Amino acid sequence: MIRILPLLALALLAFGTVAQAQDATTEAATSPWSTGEHARLRLIAGPTTPTGKQRVGVEIVMSPGFKTYWRTPGEFGVPPAFDWSGSTNIGGLDVRWPVPERFQDSAGYSIGYVGEVVIPISVQPVDPSRPVMVVLKLDYAVCEKICIPARGEASLWLEPGVTTVTSPRLESYEARVPVPVKPGPHNGKLALLDVGLDDTVVDPGLKLVLQTPPGGKVEDIFVEGPGMWSFGKTHLTPEADGTVTARIRINDRPKGVAGPIPLIFTVRGSPKPVETRLDLDIPAAKP
Template identity: 75%
Template sequence: MKQFFPLLTAAAFVLGTPALAQEAATSNWSKGDHSSLRLIAGATAPSGKQRVGVEIVMAPGYKTYWRSPGDFGVPPVFDWSGSTNIGGLDVRWPAPERFQDSAGYSIGYVGEVVIPVSVQPVDPAKPVMLVLKLDYAVCEKICVPATGETRLWLEPGVTSVTSPRLESFEARVPVPVKLGPHKEKPSVIEAKLDDEVVDPGLRLVLQVPPDGKVEDVFIEGPGMWSFGKSRLSQQADGSLVAQIRINERPKGAAGPIPFIFTLRGTPKSVETRLELDIPVAKP
């Protein structure tokens, strides 16, 4: 009986199937005063893209920011220029949370985050040297600029590894969905200017699965658009209405404007991209 597991491992190797996945490679930590940064490798995707995570761990009580940081804060700035064999990069953001600052709301991550990145090699048969310089901010009561620099060697075609940290945050990346109902996910049914409130704003009609929930709505527009915290109200027909104040809009912005709507919720956060016809602002 003691020989069973070695024989099973050897048989799996001969058949070309790994018996146990190994832990994925990681870079060294780049340590700062209130945070640390490193890269985590994941298994190569079926498309040939390399899966990587940018992990930021912060001191207790500190936070960092999403791609759209809200009223205050600075989004991370990625510099991959020192890398080799990279044909393209796709940064995919986990659904953020909203936190209150002294005079408004900001959007980001508290304590820790792993930001997934898909790396397309120029030559998929050759290794990738991934070199990252990241400028970001970590904040408690005040914000402190931080810079991290690290690198990671990625071998091609590595599929027999596991990376629980990366995988858990990949699961939090919003799923793209089109405007309209979706049975198993929260969705935006309708989006328009809100004429029922004094302040200018947007009105969204949302559909939520019976066992689901929408916790918050984040809206992004091109340029200096700024939106308030969503006010959610359940309707008699089972739908959910979100009213969002427009705090600021770019001067002269009018006509078809592209927006990104991110619904943070369960069983899955979603992202919907659509255009709204915005009239000229009243003087």
């Protein structure tokens, strides 16, 4: 017994050291929370990609019933404004937005996230052999019945070439980022088959024809255009041939603008959300 106790003590000490190392690794993968009124924010690290990019997530958690906004917030809302200027060893940075949802506000609808979201970020280091310091200042809004301005600040030190870190929370939201697809049919995916002006309505609008694979479903479509283009709520009609027709009103457009207009169509649905970019020939609005 006299000999066993020291061995037991050493084993416990070793276990504690391993546990502390695991805790330190866990802490190193996230920044401290930046807490504000009805919301808090932090950065999450993921493993480095095979191409050497660092994977990071901006996690926002809100009080029950509160929401925040997508890059295009809809009729009302404020898109998040990212400031990465304090970062070091960053040569390029790509914000990858998870597919949002549409929610009703008191005076119309908005587009964003309810309760929580993790926005994935891909960071390309200037020198992949050196660490990256990601520093974020984020101005955003959290809303229930009224909107409250929020500001979060977080920083995260990323060692080069770390591929063993796992972040299930970041990965779950990376899976919600729409897959880029070109117009036309695609096996096993949601797809935009055709898009043009809707001649059946008095107000100007778009008419889309979408493909749904077996067991798939179109839930909503978000349309973005450059500048002052604004689009209304999507109205979906399942067709007998298995396609889905979507009609979307053009709420607002820049005066006098016509010709090929670059548009982004984000389709929310299953098996995975998709994003299609195309130029659509739209004539100038009638005076």
